[in-house]
Amino acid sequence: MPKAPIEKIGGRKLKPATLMMGHGYDPELSEGSLKPPIFLTSTFAFENAAAGKRFFEGITGKRPGGSDGLVYSRFNGPNQEILEDRLSIWDEAEDALVFSSGMSAITTVLLANVNQGDVVVHSGPLYAATETLINKILGRFGVTFLDFPAGASPSEVATMLEEAKVKAAANGGKVAIIYLESPANPTNALVDIEGVADARKQVFGDEAAPPIAIDNTFLGPLWQQPLKHGADIVIYSLTKYVGGHSDLVAGGVLGSKAHMDPIRAIRNTIGTICDPNTAWMLMRSLETLELRMTRAGENAEKVCAFLRDHPKVDGLGYLGFIESKSQQDIYDRHCSGAGSTFSLFIKGGEAEAFRFLDAMKIAKLAVSLGGTETLASLPAAMTHISVPDERRAALGITDNLVRISIGVEDPDDLIADFDQALAAV
Ligand SMILES: *Cc1c(COP(=O)(O)O)cnc(C)c1O
Numbered sequence: 001m002p003k004a005p006i007e008k009i010g011g012r013k014l015k016p017a018t019l020m021m022g023h024g025y026d027p028e029l030s031e032g033s034l035k036p037p038i039f040l041t042s043t044f045a046f047e048n049a050a051a052g053k054r055f056f057e058g059i060t061g062k063r064p065g066g067s068d069g070l071v072y073s074r075f076n077g078p079n080q081e082i083l084e085d086r087l088s089i090w091d092e093a094e095d096a097l098v099f100s101s102g103m104s105a106i107t108t109v110l111l112a113n114v115n116q117g118d119v120v121v122h123s124g125p126l127y128a129a130t131e132t133l134i135n136k137i138l139g140r141f142g143v144t145f146l147d148f149p150a151g152a153s154p155s156e157v158a159t160m161l162e163e164a165k166v167k168a169a170a171n172g173g174k175v176a177i178i179y180l181e182s183p184a185n186p187t188n189a190l191v192d193i194e195g196v197a198d199a200r201k202q203v204f205g206d207e208a209a210p211p212i213a214i215d216n217t218f219l220g221p222l223w224q225q226p227l228k229h230g231a232d233i234v235i236y237s238l239t240k241y242v243g244g245h246s247d248l249v250a251g252g253v254l255g256s257k258a259h260m261d262p263i264r265a266i267r268n269t270i271g272t273i274c275d276p277n278t279a280w281m282l283m284r285s286l287e288t289l290e291l292r293m294t295r296a297g298e299n300a301e302k303v304c305a306f307l308r309d310h311p312k313v314d315g316l317g318y319l320g321f322i323e324s325k326s327q328q329d330i331y332d333r334h335c336s337g338a339g340s341t342f343s344l345f346i347k348g349g350e351a352e353a354f355r356f357l358d359a360m361k362i363a364k365l366a367v368s369l370g371g372t373e374t375l376a377s378l379p380a381a382m383t384h385i386s387v388p389d390e391r392r393a394a395l396g397i398t399d400n401l402v403r404i405s406i407g408v409e410d411p412d413d414l415i416a417d418f419d420q421a422l423a424a425v
Contacts, residue, residue, distance in 0.1 A: 083274075117172040227255065232256070299340065299409070350380070
């Protein structure tokens, strides 16, 4: 067991940026190695048989809260456990679990919560693979869904929850989970998490209410902390801002121990935990998380200020320039920063957007987001190409919508790049 981590100096509670350098790791246990070694092992030796029995009681859920010792690398490992301790600090979560990808995290959360006949209520749009998972794959096992648009009011959400309750009863199931993604991709529409929590209370009271899970990949953990606004389970693609260097794929899930226990049990069974090397890389990334996200956010603000009034630009979907009053109200209550991922509408159509993308010199033409380097892509022709035309139109995914993720480069260099690429349109 590691030394009790230092969390306070005098009366001062240390900030996440400080804790990322040492929390949960005791060098004395690893030959004084300042950084945690990568533990490449598939299994762990027990001190004695009784310890083995005790650890397995934790693994199998005979005792809640997970194992108090290391057993086998499909269940846990030192790198993953230190990472989970550090990850939970940002959202002030009681517990955290790490996964081999954002999608394996989402899949494990859903498998832990849904049964045949159940209804999933979700905001829309969702990340395309999440939509496929809920709408198509879970459908094969008798799970149905209802969805509401990301910007829906609390009373609209309540109406949908009532409808879901009736539908679930008719199918012999329950409303299993309320699944949110905010801001939505690529529209950047925000979900009113507090409003959804109010609607749930109105419809279900305090008893047997479905948990609220939210994919917080776009703004978390720095700019939005949904556990403070009524969510029960926070999900990340750690591939994005948390990993932050476009060099790994991983996922994370955070919340109370009571919500994490059933998810951990499924992860133990199906083996969706991330590997030790990836966990180590993520720990290194967490040391600079605040620096990187802060710089990227500041860069995005400068780039968007330049783009806002540019004659070749037909609009921006950037959380720093929200036009709707109700969306601004959600932003003011939930968010502490506008992020660095936004939509840029180029004047014209696909041809003009292609010319713009092909002319960019610093920004790389690639999907994904949250890395140190600036990326640009065209959702209608790339990530959302398989979405039917009418649905794409309804979601506002036009042929001239360029998706930008701003990195940590020099902001004036980035502005020069956008300037010359727009000139080429
Ligand atoms: C990338 C992403 C995912 C999927 O994560 P992977 O790590 O690629 O599996 C899920 N949700 C959102 C919002 C994402 O951006």
